[in-house]
Structure formats: C-alpha cells, structure tokens
Amino acid sequence: MVSHIWSILKQRDSLWVQWIHSYRLRGRNFWNCKETTTCSWSWRKILQLRPLVKEHIWSSLGAGTTISAWYDSWCHLGPLSNILSPRVITNAGFRIDAMVTDVYRGDAWAWPNIWRDLFPVLNQLDHVRPDHNKRDRLLWKDGDNLLDHSSFTVWDSLRIREQEVNWVSIVWFPQCIPRHAFLVWNSVRAKADMGDVDPKWSSIVNCLMTRRRVKSASSYVARLLVGATAYIIWQERNARLFKNQTRPPEAICEVILKIVRYKLMGVKFKSCATVKCLLGKWGIDEDAIEDNGG
Template identity: 45%
Template sequence: MRKKLLTQDIILQWDFSRRKNMNMMCCLLCYENHDSHKHLFFECKFSAQVWNMVRYKAGMDSVDPKWEDIVDWLLVRSRSKSAANYVSRILVAASAYFNWQERNARLFKNQLGPLEQVYAMIIKTVRYKLMGVKMKRTERVRRLLGEWEILDADINGDGG
C-alpha cells in the first residue's frame, strides 16, 4: 500500500553508487515495461489478466486494473465491517502478494508460473482465510461463502 517494494522505479531513485552495478530490465511478467509499482499492480498485462480473473469474486467487477482505482474503491469501504468488504481486502492483498511472488520467482529462480497457477493460489488463499474467520450467520454471509464454495462444516471445523 505504501509503494515500498523494491521495484525498478524505486531502485532508480537510489544514488548512483548504490545502483551502479544494476542493469535495469523489462518487467518479467509481460516483458514490455520496467517493473514499477504502478505497472506491477496491476497495469502489467499479466497482472491485469490475473486481476480481471479474480475481481468478480469480491464484487469488484467494475474496478479497473490500476492500483489507484483499487485503493480508492477500498478506501470508500474501509470502515465497513461487512463480510463482502472483508473479502475484497483479502482478495486485493492476495492478488498483490502472488503477483509479487511470481515476479520474484522469475527474477531470482528463473521459474515461470502460468497465469492459471497464480489465479489458483489467490483463490485458494482467500478461501483458506475465509475458513478461519468467524462471521455472523446471516443469509448474506451464507450466500457470500457459497460463492466461495465454503460450506458451514468447513467454517465450523466439522469437515473439510
């Protein structure tokens, strides 16, 4: 949220002596632009595709794949304690995290994960987080959890 990750735009702000041996390269997710915070979250073609795949799961269909738009959408709802807004916050965090993980795997381990794998990790993480949280048993919450395919037994610890 504070744009502190070491993307190339941040490294370029360092004094020359700290970055003189660094060769700046293109984004390893889309191979088009350098990896700035703005680009990586979520204007890069790869991360925008991930965002477009997951955003509907949290009722964020209308939110463009731009960090400022996503943050603005969340800020309007920041004081809400509704289950839907809780899910949206988790979804955004998981999306940013797994895009960052994919970028780092490509940069440091030379491992390329497919788009579908990043999507699956985001969905799985949100589902696991929802299984561990206590929520009021309203019809709206039941519907929301049903959309995530989380059964009452999963939440109550009776099965899984």
C-alpha cells in the same frame, strides 16, 4: 543483525559469540575492529551497521570492569576515542583495551594532568566514578530514554517515520494476513464483488477506501483478496527474475484463491443470507457461519 551486535557486546553465552571473539575480534574492541576485504558477507554487514547503532548503545557504569574506557559510551562525552587518538592513549602509558576500572585509581582518574589542559572536557568527568558495588549494564538508548534491549525498541528507534497514508486501513485490518499487507495489487476481483472496478491502482484504492469503515464480510474479503493477490504476484515476479521459473496465469489465480479460501474457512461470520451467498462463491459450507453477532 542488531541482535547479533547486542549478543557480541553482551558476550552472550553461545558458541557463535565465542567464535566471533576468538577468531574475528581476537581481543580487539568491536567498535575498533577494522573491516577487511577477506571477511565474510555477514560479518561485513554487521560491521557496516556500527555507525547506525553506536549512538543507541549505552554502557551504564557500575564497577567498570567490562566497559571499554575508550570505545564504549559510558559518559555524556560519548566514547573518549572521539577525543583521544590511539597514539595519545598509548603515549600516556594506557592500553588500548583498557577498561574503565583500569583508568580510575584511588579516588580519581589516572590520566596525566597535561590531558586536562589539552582536552579540558575531561574535567567534566571528575564527578563520574565507578561503583564497585554495582554491575555494568548494557542498555539501548532512544533519545534521553535508556531501555532494555528488545526487537521492538530497536525497530522503533531505527525505523524511518513517514506521514500515515489515508489508505492504511485498507491493508492493515483485523484478521488480515500480515505478510500480504505490505503489497497491494488487483486480480481475480470478481470474487470480491470488484468486477466493475477498473484495474488501475487509483481505482482500486478509491473502491477500497469507500469500504474501509465497513465491517461487512464482502469488505473484509475484498481487502484480503487484494493483499493476497499482490503478495503472490510479487512472488511470481521474483521467481521469474531470479530463478527463471514461470507459472501460467491460471496456476497463479488458483494459488491466490486457495490462500484466501483457507483464510476464510478459519473465520466465524455472522449468519445472514449475504454471508451465505458470499461463502457459497468460495465453496465454503455453513459450518463456518456462527450466529454470534460478530
């Protein structure tokens, strides 16, 4: 969704962005556009994200021809609409859709002198001026850092940070299946030599914690299997709740084992008797074993 907002603000050359500007915004500024009861779900969600992302959108002032004088963040005061109401702006003879270059005339800001008395913070902008030899730029602001927009920078700025849990290495490890790494549960544990582990979350975590530093094939399979099981069980839960679809336990186990088996078939293990025995349980021949010490 943030990428959509970025495209709108940048006026990216796409049919969707052109449609948004023509039929949704209709000449209004994105930050000032009101949410109506008749708008679509997706457009409403985009508008509802504005308070979250607004403080991160920074307009680097160049010529000022594409930056809203009132609603974009182009100076340290933030959007001037936080200081000046629409009535104050229009009563002074300015347009609501005015750009920065429209309110800078000659070598000074064109707002009336009375504003300097009513809003003395505006005097701090006397040293700020557009540069007609530079282009306006849209940047992502993360604290005091100004960055180019990317999915990573957005995620890193907006994500909720928590203390790292001690079992992180159980679900995030080399060659894990990423989409399985968010949910961890237990089932079909005999395939990972976990048949004697009590099917309680605390017991599963304790068992895997003892293996988290071990780089053996059985340790890798155990973590892979638990993650895959959790993901499929979660899928089954959603199917039963929202689609009224149910699969028998045998079919679910078969799907889980098939996913893990296909993953193991693509991994090259060190050649040893233990690995051969382990892969034999999964019906994988010795072609998947490579004597490279890895």
